[in-house]
Amino acid sequence: MFVDEVIIYAKAGDGGDGCPSFRRESKVPRGGPDGGDGGDGGSVIVQAEENVNSLANIAGHRHWNAERGGHGEGKLRTGRKGKDAIILVPPGTLVRDLARGHLLRDLKEVGDSVIIAKGGRGGRGNKHFATAVHRAPREFEPGTVGEERKVTLELKVIADVGLIGKPNAGKSTLLSRLSRAHPEIANYPFTTKYPNLGQVRVGFDRQFVVADIPGLIEGAHSGVGLGHEFLKHVERTKILVHLIEPDPQDQTDPFDNYRQIHDELRLYDATLIERPEIIVVSKCELPGAAELAELMSEELGKPVLQLSAVTGKGLPELIQTILATMDANNDNDAF
Numbered sequence: 001m002f003v004d005e006v007i008i009y010a011k012a013g014d015g016g017d018g019c020p021s022f023r024r025e026s027k028v029p030r031g032g033p034d035g036g037d038g039g040d041g042g043s044v045i046v047q048a049e050e051n052v053n054s055l056a057n058i059a060g061h062r063h064w065n066a067e068r069g070g071h072g073e074g075k076l077r078t079g080r081k082g083k084d085a086i087i088l089v090p091p092g093t094l095v096r097d098l099a100r101g102h103l104l105r106d107l108k109e110v111g112d113s114v115i116i117a118k119g120g121r122g123g124r125g126n127k128h129f130a131t132a133v134h135r136a137p138r139e140f141e142p143g144t145v146g147e148e149r150k151v152t153l154e155l156k157v158i159a160d161v162g163l164i165g166k167p168n169a170g171k172s173t174l175l176s177r178l179s180r181a182h183p184e185i186a187n188y189p190f191t192t193k194y195p196n197l198g199q200v201r202v203g204f205d206r207q208f209v210v211a212d213i214p215g216l217i218e219g220a221h222s223g224v225g226l227g228h229e230f231l232k233h234v235e236r237t238k239i240l241v242h243l244i245e246p247d248p249q250d251q252t253d254p255f256d257n258y259r260q261i262h263d264e265l266r267l268y269d270a271t272l273i274e275r276p277e278i279i280v281v282s283k284c285e286l287p288g289a290a291e292l293a294e295l296m297s298e299e300l301g302k303p304v305l306q307l308s309a310v311t312g313k314g315l316p317e318l319i320q321t322i323l324a325t326m327d328a329n330n331d332n333d334a335f
Contacts, residue, residue: 003059008153014120018037019126037079046116066085076127093107162241278318279304
């Protein structure tokens with residue numbers, strides 16, 4: 001199950017109370033105060049983890065409570081610090097305060113973390129209140145209350161390459177041929193209901209991550225269908241591979257389909273159409289695919305590749321084009 005948005009409630013641990021204690025030993029009539037400090041409460045922390053690819057692991061765990069700090073004890077013994085509650089999420093997760101709506105942190109890299117609820121501070125024992133004239137203080141501090149907060153966790157997939165196109169354009173089949181991913185594939189539109197990720201290895205030292213973005217339709221930028229749920233995952237991709245089906249099942253014009261997806265990206269976020277784009281006519285084993293690729297190349301003034309994920313034709317050329325595009329944009333600091 002793929003989950004890309006979850007609301008959680010976080011409650012940090014309260015700090016432990018300081019201790020009002022006096023030293024009591026044989027033959028020590030005036031031992032004086034020896035109350036220890038309370039321990040700090042644990043915090044609730046959200047952390048990006050490499051082997052997590054969805055928020056499904058926390059979808060059924062909406063309340064997160066960190067451990068409270070232990071109370072101070074006599075003989076200047078400090079209370080135990082409360083244990084932190086750590087929430088593991090995928091890289092690319094946005095952490096927002098639910099009440100105010102502001103972004104707490106964008107966890108882009110593995111190991112990035114943010115404290116969403118800070119633990120309470122432990123109180124001081126009566127030892128801290130002793131003075132030259134007040135030698136037997138009974139004062140002590142209670143621990144402070146830990147923070148509590150509701151936050152929204154929103155995942156936006158991070159990938160080097162995003163596969164876009166109309167439903168049934170062959171994105172899932174291509175992903176399965178490029179990588180070891182096993183997306184659902186069927187002969188009907190909207191088979192893919194959430195992004196699938198796959199890692200492509202080239203030789204011993206090159207690799208990149210591909211995301212299969214579910215099919216977009218007209219009006220997706222305004223939320224038609226599952227538009228926003230799909231489009232937000234395009235934001236984190238560095239290169240777009242646009243697949244165009246030469247003979248759509250709905251009898252629409254392939255060139256119009258390309259323009260429609262292009263317009264949806266522009267209307268959702270104008271910067272998306274500035275991303276490097278590789279245009280590919282899929283299912284090139286079908287009649288008319290070569291003519292469509294030639295026509296689109298003339299109209300758009302850029303190369304248009306031909307690909308058959310079934311036969312494997314064009315796969316090596318696509319991989320090399322992706323690597324060359326990545327290298328060119330790395331040199332230009334585009335990423």
